[in-house]
Amino acid sequence: MSNSSTGVAGVQSYSGLLVQAELGAVVGGGATKPPQASVSAAGAALGTITELPSGGMSAGKIDPLRGYLSAEEATAAGRVERYALQAVAREALPGHRVGACLRWVHGGSGPKKRGRGRPVARGVEVWRKVGERKAFYGGLMTCGSVFVCPPCAAKIAERRRVELEQAISNHRVAGGGVLIAAFTFSHSRADVLALILGAMLEAFKGFKSGRAWVALVEGWGLVGDIRAVEVTWSVQNGWHPHLHVLWFTQCPLGPEDVASLEEDFSARWRVVLAREGLRASGAHGCRVQATYGAVADYVAKFGYESERELPWGVTAELVKSHAKRGRRKHLTPFDLLRQALASPDQAPRFLALFKEYVAAFKGTTQLKWSRDLREKVLPDTEEVSDAEIAARLEAPAERLGRLSLDDWRRVLHANQRAELLRVAELGEWPDVLAFVAALPGVPGGREPRVSVWEINRR
Numbered sequence: 001m002s003n004s005s006t007g008v009a010g011v012q013s014y015s016g017l018l019v020q021a022e023l024g025a026v027v028g029g030g031a032t033k034p035p036q037a038s039v040s041a042a043g044a045a046l047g048t049i050t051e052l053p054s055g056g057m058s059a060g061k062i063d064p065l066r067g068y069l070s071a072e073e074a075t076a077a078g079r080v081e082r083y084a085l086q087a088v089a090r091e092a093l094p095g096h097r098v099g100a101c102l103r104w105v106h107g108g109s110g111p112k113k114r115g116r117g118r119p120v121a122r123g124v125e126v127w128r129k130v131g132e133r134k135a136f137y138g139g140l141m142t143c144g145s146v147f148v149c150p151p152c153a154a155k156i157a158e159r160r161r162v163e164l165e166q167a168i169s170n171h172r173v174a175g176g177g178v179l180i181a182a183f184t185f186s187h188s189r190a191d192v193l194a195l196i197l198g199a200m201l202e203a204f205k206g207f208k209s210g211r212a213w214v215a216l217v218e219g220w221g222l223v224g225d226i227r228a229v230e231v232t233w234s235v236q237n238g239w240h241p242h243l244h245v246l247w248f249t250q251c252p253l254g255p256e257d258v259a260s261l262e263e264d265f266s267a268r269w270r271v272v273l274a275r276e277g278l279r280a281s282g283a284h285g286c287r288v289q290a291t292y293g294a295v296a297d298y299v300a301k302f303g304y305e306s307e308r309e310l311p312w313g314v315t316a317e318l319v320k321s322h323a324k325r326g327r328r329k330h331l332t333p334f335d336l337l338r339q340a341l342a343s344p345d346q347a348p349r350f351l352a353l354f355k356e357y358v359a360a361f362k363g364t365t366q367l368k369w370s371r372d373l374r375e376k377v378l379p380d381t382e383e384v385s386d387a388e389i390a391a392r393l394e395a396p397a398e399r400l401g402r403l404s405l406d407d408w409r410r411v412l413h414a415n416q417r418a419e420l421l422r423v424a425e426l427g428e429w430p431d432v433l434a435f436v437a438a439l440p441g442v443p444g445g446r447e448p449r450v451s452v453w454e455i456n457r458r
């Protein structure tokens with residue numbers, strides 16, 4: 001263990017920057033600790049940024065008055081928030097695999113004894129991408145739960161976005177067209193999410209079956225689709241499940257054709273909704289647009305970002321959360337976690353909603369490709385599962401070092417997982433060790449758990 005005093009000092013002055021200390025207090029340890037994060041805490045943290053030595057922080061130029069973050073800082077702050085939201089989800093869902101994600105240590109089988117291997121931890125590795133200030137962990141379990149886990153969801157969304165963009169681009173180059181359709185229906189505050197979500201998915205199945213559907217496919221030259229299932233929640237209207245569907249057509253359609261297809265789709269959507277006891281909202285249950293710009297982004301970024309905002313990260317979220325609460329009407333699932341974190345008095349209510357959402361979405365696929373579409377528009381790309389994406393390490397990268405289980409226990413106990421990565425990004429391995437050494441020691445506890453199971457295969 002290094003005792004580099006400069007490293008410790010640098011790290012300590014840095015530790016207020018990403019508000020992890022405050023968030024750690026919010027979500028750490030026992031399940032009953034009320035969130036304490038506040039605007040003033042975030043503001044104080046922002047204030048410390050300007051006091052940092054410029055040497056290790058060339059990208060961290062921040063105006064303490066405006067709270068401006070550079071792109072790199074915003075990315076780092078976004079990661080702090082994802083870890084903090086994951087900790088909230090973990091406490092809300094005891095026994096869920098999200099609780100092991102980026103906490104439990106992968107173990108290899110130890111020496112066999114009477115046919116049983118004892119798990120032996122390989123340790124927690126800290127890696128850094130070559131040529132970039134981006135650090136990440138190796139040797140930890142990942143849950144790959146796109147609906148529940150903010151760190152996994154962000155990683156999965158990024159990979160899916162690239163995949164969708166490639167598919168759209170390939171199809172266009174080959175002379176095809178791509179549309180985006182939104183399917184909604186009328187709902188009320190009293191609706192139970194699991195019921196209306198199931199009914200909507202059944203209706204969509206019905207939409208794409210039968211003779212009427214075959215006629216639409218042939219009439220419009222429909223090649224295939226990728227559907228994303230989403231939900232938001234609002235005080236006024238309760239749960240609002242809906243579908244965003246990318247539709248691949250043989251030829252690009254002009255505005256008049258798109259309007260006409262929208263009428264056809266809306267008419268059929270009303271019919272299949274009625275079979276499930278639902279009805280369309282307003283004149284159009286279905287909206288269809290020709291795609292442009294960041295459509296792949298739109299479809300892939302499930303639950304994480306709200307209202308198409310830039311990934312501001314935790315600092316801005318905390319600073320703006322009070323102002324936002326009134327303005328933001330439709331909350332994404334991860335907004336529910338954000339709200340639980342930001343308003344302690346309302347946390348039980350938001351966490352109850354989050355749990356209802358998790359239960360309702362269990363077994364649902366977030367992005368679903370229609371049969372054979374992948375071979376047509378993305379033939380050369382290997383299909384990978386969410387779990388595989390979450391578990392994959394980025395390359396090329398170098399391993400900075402390996403933490404002992406004792407060290408990892410301290411990091412977990414202090415809720416400093418994201419903070420440690422930032423230290424690894426800005427410094428070197430001795431700085432990381434010094435950072436861990438400065439954390440309070442922890443008497444033996446339940447964590448870190450070591451497992452030989454792949455939780456994401458369950």
Ligand SMILES: [Zn+2]
Pocket residue numbers: 098101102142143144145149151152153390
């Ligand atoms: Zn996860």
